[in-house]
Each structure stands twice: as C-alpha cells, then as structure tokens.
Amino acid sequence: MxxxxxxxxxxxxxxxxxxxxxxxxxxxxxxxxxxxxxxxxxxxxxxxxxxxxxxxxxxxxxxxxxxxxxxxxxxxxxxxxxxxSDDHPRVAILVSKQSHCLLDLLWRARSGELPMQVPIVIANHPDLESSCKEFGVPFIHVPVTRETKAEAEQTILELLIEHRVELAVLAKYMQVLSGTFLRQFPNVINIHHSFLPAFKGAQPYHRAWERGVKLIGATSHYVTEELDDGPIIEQTIAHVSHRDEVQDLIRKGRDTERLALARALRLHLCRQVIVYRGRTAVFA
The missing domain is CATH 3.30.70.260 (ACT domain)
Structure with missing residues (x-):
C-alpha cells in the first residue's frame, strides 16, 4: 500500500x-x-x-x-x-428494491477498491436487508409515500447526521429528493439508467427500444434540484441490436449502471472531479 x-x-x-x-x-x-x-x-x-x-x-x-x-x-x-488520500469518507447508500448497484458498491468497498466507509444503507423498501447483513452493514428501512415524503426525508437527514455521513449515493433509490433536502445535504451522487441528456425520467429503456437506438448507456451525476440535470461525472455505454427486446436492454443496462456508478464514485473519492459552472472537469 x-x-x-x-x-x-x-x-x-x-x-x-x-x-x-x-x-x-x-x-x-x-x-x-x-x-x-x-x-x-x-x-x-x-x-x-x-x-x-x-x-x-x-x-x-x-x-x-x-x-x-x-x-x-x-x-x-x-x-x-x-x-x-488516507481519509476515507463516510458514505451512505440509498436504495429501493434493485440490488445490482448496491451489491457492487459493497463488494468494491470491502475489497478496498473504493476508499470509503459505509456506515449505513437506507432503503425505502425492506427487500435488501439480507444483502446488507452479508456485508455487515447496518440497514434502515425508511418507507416513503407521497403523503409521508417530507417526514421520510427529515428522518433520512437525521440518520445522515447521526452517522456522520459526508456523501450519499443513490444506488437505484427511485425517489426524487426535494430541494429542501438538497439544500441541507447537497453532497449526493446518482445513477440514471440512460445516456443523459437523452431519455430523462422514467422508463428510459422502454423509450430507447421504441426509438430503435443502437447504443444505450448509464450516467452517474451529482444531484441537483432539477431532475437528472446535475453535473455529469461518468457515462458508460452498451451496444444493442434489432434483435434485442426491452428486457435485453434492461439486462445490458444494469451492467452499464454498475460500472458508471462505481467509476463515478471512485473518481469522486479520489478527488479527481472538479465541479464548476454547472459542469465537471474530470482528471482521470
């Protein structure tokens, strides 16, 4: 070392x-x-x-x-x-039901590939608790509904403070963080399952398949109040063909999501990203 x-x-x-x-x-x-x-x-x-x-x-x-x-x-x-370089930030991972990005990040953290500590995983569904137990990472379920969103975000903010978290990673969290939340905790990285700025919002693989695209991708970016519009850190792509159906695009997309998020997080942790004027300079 x-x-x-x-x-x-x-x-x-x-x-x-x-x-x-x-x-x-x-x-x-x-x-x-x-x-x-x-x-x-x-x-x-x-x-x-x-x-x-x-x-x-x-x-x-x-x-x-x-x-x-x-x-x-x-x-x-x-x-x-x-x-x-020997300061390893405390990073919280926020998830929903999909496990592929979470498991990838936990494995990379445990292997030392990502220089960070993971003191907590916060989820809006209970499905991934057993996965976190396998890695010895505390798991907290904070349900979110339209009616309880503000209360849930306040609970999450309190958890981030309690666990001295410096950065939050949305690893398929599938919730839009409010401006109120981001003003109190702005250090958030997200993975979006499309090659931004194309196909913002929900179901990008379905819309990509309908357009007959030949490339799909994933984008990891800093989170801002405007949906899927924060400074981009990393993007990855996969080729698709006329034989691929929507489920094939989703399967290939999961690989691009894992890689884009892991690369972006490592770039951030290694202090290789400078954000300025709404964009990034990445010294990779």
Missing part, C-alpha cells in the same frame, strides 16, 4: 505561469509531486488544477497544510479544496 498523499484542487482566474507557481510552492516545501493535471477553460477564463504530492517528507505539518493551501488560493484569486 502506498503512503498517504496530499491532493489540492484549485480553481482560479487564468494567467501565465500558474503551473510553475503551483509546482514551485510544493517544491519549496519539500514536496514530491505524484500527479499534476491542469485545464484552462478559455471561454470562462479559468484555470483548474489537481496536484497530488507525497505527505511524507513535506515541509509543513499535516494540520498546517489546509490553511497554507487557502493562503495560496487567496494569493491566486481562486478557491481551493485540500484532501488527504
């Missing part, structure tokens, strides 16, 4: 010599750079950077690095987020 690293994500106005200045700041503190990825959005006049270096041997103590990074960002007129 590699030693811990420091990850700096930066957005600032673009100007010459920014790459040199960032690398020089790390080098001046004795840092050994592992990865450096940069992007200039010329239309927005912005410079985006993800730079990662070894924590061991760095000249600043761990607890002093965040404030030093903030000072650097202020000097550049931008904003920075600092993370450490």
């Amino acid at each position: 590699s030693s811990a690293s420091v990850i700096l994500q930066l957005i600032c106005p673009d100007r010459p010599a920014l790459v040199s200045e960032l690398a020089g700041w790390v080098a001046a503190n004795g840092g050994n750079i592992r990865h450096a990825d940069h992007h200039t959005d010329s239309g927005a006049g912005l410079f985006l950077s993800r730079i990662e270096w070894d924590l061991q041997g760095f000249g600043l103590p761990r607890q002093a690095i965040p404030s030093a990074a903030d000072s650097l960002a202020q000097r550049l007129g931008g904003e920075a987020q600092l993370h450490f």
Whole structure:
C-alpha cells in the first residue's frame, strides 16, 4: 500500500505561469509531486488544477497544510479544496428494491477498491436487508409515500447526521429528493439508467427500444434540484441490436449502471472531479 498523499484542487482566474507557481510552492516545501493535471477553460477564463504530492517528507505539518493551501488560493484569486488520500469518507447508500448497484458498491468497498466507509444503507423498501447483513452493514428501512415524503426525508437527514455521513449515493433509490433536502445535504451522487441528456425520467429503456437506438448507456451525476440535470461525472455505454427486446436492454443496462456508478464514485473519492459552472472537469 502506498503512503498517504496530499491532493489540492484549485480553481482560479487564468494567467501565465500558474503551473510553475503551483509546482514551485510544493517544491519549496519539500514536496514530491505524484500527479499534476491542469485545464484552462478559455471561454470562462479559468484555470483548474489537481496536484497530488507525497505527505511524507513535506515541509509543513499535516494540520498546517489546509490553511497554507487557502493562503495560496487567496494569493491566486481562486478557491481551493485540500484532501488527504488516507481519509476515507463516510458514505451512505440509498436504495429501493434493485440490488445490482448496491451489491457492487459493497463488494468494491470491502475489497478496498473504493476508499470509503459505509456506515449505513437506507432503503425505502425492506427487500435488501439480507444483502446488507452479508456485508455487515447496518440497514434502515425508511418507507416513503407521497403523503409521508417530507417526514421520510427529515428522518433520512437525521440518520445522515447521526452517522456522520459526508456523501450519499443513490444506488437505484427511485425517489426524487426535494430541494429542501438538497439544500441541507447537497453532497449526493446518482445513477440514471440512460445516456443523459437523452431519455430523462422514467422508463428510459422502454423509450430507447421504441426509438430503435443502437447504443444505450448509464450516467452517474451529482444531484441537483432539477431532475437528472446535475453535473455529469461518468457515462458508460452498451451496444444493442434489432434483435434485442426491452428486457435485453434492461439486462445490458444494469451492467452499464454498475460500472458508471462505481467509476463515478471512485473518481469522486479520489478527488479527481472538479465541479464548476454547472459542469465537471474530470482528471482521470
């Protein structure tokens, strides 16, 4: 296992010599750079950077690095987020009845492929409790109806706070989170069973089959108040043919959903995603 690293994500106005200045700041503190990825959005006049270096041997103590990074960002007129690779966020998984995404995420977390802790699974149906028991993950059933939606969301918010959750993943949760919920807990990733922006909403595979598409896909994105319109993190595709029926599209679609969600979550956990102006820059 590699030693811990420091990850700096930066957005600032673009100007010459920014790459040199960032690398020089790390080098001046004795840092050994592992990865450096940069992007200039010329239309927005912005410079985006993800730079990662070894924590061991760095000249600043761990607890002093965040404030030093903030000072650097202020000097550049931008904003920075600092993370450490050995910090494994606490992630809640929200589900309904379908198990394929849940089981995939729990397996990847247990194997160490996803650097996260899963303190709780929250479900609006009781069907997947036994699956969670197999992985030793607490399962809580919070029923949701049209009449009880606000009460259910409040219960979920309280559970997220109680379990010190930093990120929620909708692994086929099949419920639309309200704006009230998202304003209190905005850190949510969703998997949508279509290649957005095509076929938003319900039954996308049925509509794709009716249109005779030759490719279907899945999209993992950050959740916003507008349905299926949040910044996209990852998309995957599968080929279909004229011989495929709706159930074939659904079967193939499950594979794309698992892969898109797992990839998106890993990109987020490894701090390879920067969200800006309603879109993402993904340093993969």
